[in-house]
Amino acid sequence: MPGTTPNFSGSPRVVNTLVVMGVGLIGGSYALALKQAGLVKHVIGVGRSMANLEDALAHGIVDEVTTDPQYAIQKADLLMLATPVGQLDTILPLVERYLPAHAMVTDAGSTKGNVVALARQHLKTRLSAFVPGHPIAGAEFSGAKAAKPDLYRKKHVVITPLAETDPEAVLAVKALWEVCGADVREMTPDLHDRIFAAVSHLPHVLSFALVEALASRENGSVFFDFAASGFRDFTRIASSHPEMWRDICLANKQALLAELNEYRHQLDRLADLLASSDGEALEQVFLTAREARNAWLQKRQASLQV
Amino acid sequence: MPGTTPNFSGSPRVVNTLVVMGVGLIGGSYALALKQAGLVKHVIGVGRSMANLEDALAHGIVDEVTTDPQYAIQKADLLMLATPVGQLDTILPLVERYLPAHAMVTDAGSTKGNVVALARQHLKTRLSAFVPGHPIAGAEFSGAKAAKPDLYRKKHVVITPLAETDPEAVLAVKALWEVCGADVREMTPDLHDRIFAAVSHLPHVLSFALVEALASRENGSVFFDFAASGFRDFTRIASSHPEMWRDICLANKQALLAELNEYRHQLDRLADLLASSDGEALEQVFLTAREARNAWLQKRQASLQV
Numbered sequence: 357m358p359g360t361t362p363n364f365s366g367s368p369r370v371v372n373t374l375v376v377m378g379v380g381l382i383g384g385s386y387a388l389a390l391k392q393a394g395l396v397k398h399v400i401g402v403g404r405s406m407a408n409l410e411d412a413l414a415h416g417i418v419d420e421v422t423t424d425p426q427y428a429i430q431k432a433d434l435l436m437l438a439t440p441v442g443q444l445d446t447i448l449p450l451v452e453r454y455l456p457a458h459a460m461v462t463d464a465g466s467t468k469g470n471v472v473a474l475a476r477q478h479l480k481t482r483l484s485a486f487v488p489g490h491p492i493a494g495a496e497f498s499g500a501k502a503a504k505p506d507l508y509r510k511k512h513v514v515i516t517p518l519a520e521t522d523p524e525a526v527l528a529v530k531a532l533w534e535v536c537g538a539d540v541r542e543m544t545p546d547l548h549d550r551i552f553a554a555v556s557h558l559p560h561v562l563s564f565a566l567v568e569a570l571a572s573r574e575n576g577s578v579f580f581d582f583a584a585s586g587f588r589d590f591t592r593i594a595s596s597h598p599e600m601w602r603d604i605c606l607a608n609k610q611a612l613l614a615e616l617n618e619y620r621h622q623l624d625r626l627a628d629l630l631a632s633s634d635g636e637a638l639e640q641v642f643l644t645a646r647e648a649r650n651a652w653l654q655k656r657q658a659s660l661q662v
Numbered sequence: 663m664p665g666t667t668p669n670f671s672g673s674p675r676v677v678n679t680l681v682v683m684g685v686g687l688i689g690g691s692y693a694l695a696l697k698q699a700g701l702v703k704h705v706i707g708v709g710r711s712m713a714n715l716e717d718a719l720a721h722g723i724v725d726e727v728t729t730d731p732q733y734a735i736q737k738a739d740l741l742m743l744a745t746p747v748g749q750l751d752t753i754l755p756l757v758e759r760y761l762p763a764h765a766m767v768t769d770a771g772s773t774k775g776n777v778v779a780l781a782r783q784h785l786k787t788r789l790s791a792f793v794p795g796h797p798i799a800g801a802e803f804s805g806a807k808a809a810k811p812d813l814y815r816k817k818h819v820v821i822t823p824l825a826e827t828d829p830e831a832v833l834a835v836k837a838l839w840e841v842c843g844a845d846v847r848e849m850t851p852d853l854h855d856r857i858f859a860a861v862s863h864l865p866h867v868l869s870f871a872l873v874e875a876l877a878s879r880e881n882g883s884v885f886f887d888f889a890a891s892g893f894r895d896f897t898r899i900a901s902s903h904p905e906m907w908r909d910i911c912l913a914n915k916q917a918l919l920a921e922l923n924e925y926r927h928q929l930d931r932l933a934d935l936l937a938s939s940d941g942e943a944l945e946q947v948f949l950t951a952r953e954a955r956n957a958w959l960q961k962r963q964a965s966l967q968v
Contacts (some may be wrong), residue, residue, distance in 0.1 A: 364698070390897055429666050445899055446903060474714070492890055506708070511889075512888060512890075514750060514888070534885075535822070539729045547884075551884065551888050552888065555885050555888055556889075556893065560892065561932060562896075562929075563951075565932055565951075565954075566862070566864070566865065566868070566951075567950075567951035567952075567954050567955050568948075568950045568954070569924065569925065569928045570860060570954070571950055571953075572950065574763060576874060576954075578853075578857065578952070579861055580861070580958045581818075582818055582820070582858065583958065583962075584798055584818075584861075584862065586862060586865060586899045589863050589895040589896070589899065590865040590895070590896055591865075591897070591955050592895045592957045593892045593895065593896060594951045594952060595952050595959075596948075596952070597952075598945050598949040599702070601948050602944050607934060610937065613933060613936055613937060616929065616936070619871070619872065619931070620926065620933070621927055622872075622874075622875045623868075623925070623929070626867060627922050627923070627926070630918065630919055633912055637920050638908050639905060639908040641870060642904035642908060643904040644873075644874045644877055645869075645870040645872075645873035645874040645877065645900045646900060646903075646904055647699065647869075647877075648873055649873050649897050650901055654814055655748045655895070656889075656894070
């Protein structure tokens with residue numbers, strides 16, 4: 357129709373009330389990005405600590421705050437669950453009971469199989485409203501004060517819809533992420549968890565493992581004294597949050613164990629090559645790795661410059 | 663005596679002719695630093711490729727170039743061996759035969775047990791002149807053109823004198839490194855090799871191993887697609903030079919195998935903790951790692967700012 361905006365599927369619709377549970381870096385940046393785009397009218401921030409919620413209010417991230425999840429859920433048109441996964445046991449039953457019939461719910465958990473299992477357990481009658489998601493954005497800083505509207509620009513967001521999820525809800529959640537600047541990919545929860553076990557969870561465990569083993573040696577400080585920039589970069593992720601990584605490892609236990617086992621086989625193989633002084637095969641491993649990494653890096657840099 | 667410079671042990675003496683075998687980043691930067699300090703009068707660069715030697719001459723790194731090691735060795739007051747270790751088999755017999763009686767020889771090899779073994783084999787009558795060394799300086803770029811006089815500023819240099827090494831030679835080599843701005847540490851070749859197996863060689867192998875395993879998967883590119891900044895840093899050292907790292911691994915095989923075995927036990931332990939969902943113990947490993955790394959980083963940053 358002349359004079360109207362074409363209303364094709366996937367174009368973002370304005371959200372009257374966005375409820376963000378857990379107004380930290382992830383939830384706060386989501387609210388900021390959507391506010392900046394003019395796509396949410398009112399944001400209610402829900403949390404357990406008033407101090408953080410007041411920060412969020414003062415920074416204009418949310419318009420209203422509460423420590424009462426039930427109250428907020430009843431007001432939601434879109435509910436973003438950005439709390440630690442450990443809180444979903446308590447929150448999801450309230451969502452099932454109090455989320456308005458027309459509303460949608462999504463999450464930002466970094467593992468998906470466990471979130472989907474919890475949803476199947478607690479959201480039974482409302483599974484069609486649930487679009488599980490995982491924004492891949494760094495978490496070096498945390499809390500509402502760290503939130504910024506461009507956190508998701510050129511970042512991946514994975515969504516893992518269920519068979520039960522309403523396709524309209526998938527499109528709507530996807531469109532909102534795209535407004536945040538994200539590149540949204542859809543896959544099964546299982547593939548998601550296998551991918552992140554390999555490219556994120558395993559490297560974290562390997563890095564933590566190296567540093568802890570060194571620190572636990574009797575003469576560890578002598579060793580640390582000679583560690584240089586290669587060590588610094590290899591172990592950057594060993595400065596990550598211990599509790600958060602404990603939870604991620606446990607939440608993605610099966611996929612992570614599978615990756616860890618595969619990696620142990622890889623190390624067995626390299627130890628054999630080294631023990632037999634097979635320089636040619638070792639060099640081939642190193643060369644394959646270098647070429648793959650450099651190709652990845654080039655592609656990544658190109659996509660970040662778009 | 664009034665009017666003269668006090669001549670205490672360890673104060674740097676002027677070197678009339680410095681011979682640098684292998685005028686790359688390491689050897690070239692050494693020559694530049696000593697020239698800039700006015701401590702060498704004449705530098706002869708020795709190499710196999712005239713192209714690189716001419717670069718070195720054009721950049722004022724050396725004053726004279728030759729592809730004839732015997733000629734250069736005969737002229738040396740101080741000989742710096744900065745070639746790949748693989749060339750020492752050929753060079754050391756010439757050193758034994760042609761190095762002037764008063765001259766000293768040092769090296770810059772990144773493993774020391776193997777260099778010492780080669781020296782014992784080929785330098786028999788001249789062991790007192792040999793001060794094995796290892797400057798810990800990055801090698802992201804290579805060749806004479808990458809050389810710079812401040813490469814060694816605030817870097818560690820390890821020297822591993824033999825029982826036979828003349829203490830005067832140790833002091834002289836040490837003093838020259840200090841002129842380059844380095845923090846010189848003395849230890850046994852064995853301890854050196856164990857330390858660098860743990861803090862450098864093992865992390866390189868672990869990083870190469872992770873990337874190669876991923877690249878060799880059927881659907882590897884899907885996984886790479888979701889790798890983010892943690893992966894980028896963890897794998898930075900997997901972009902290192904495959905041939906050089908093959909040589910380092912083989913040269914330090916015993917110490918590296920010992921470290922690799924210890925690390926495999928550490929992974930077995932973490933896999934057990936994960937399999938039994940022992941979140942408390944996992945978190946303790948992560949916490950110990952984070953605290954040790956943060957303490958190391960703080961100390962390192964402080965020492966780099968001195």
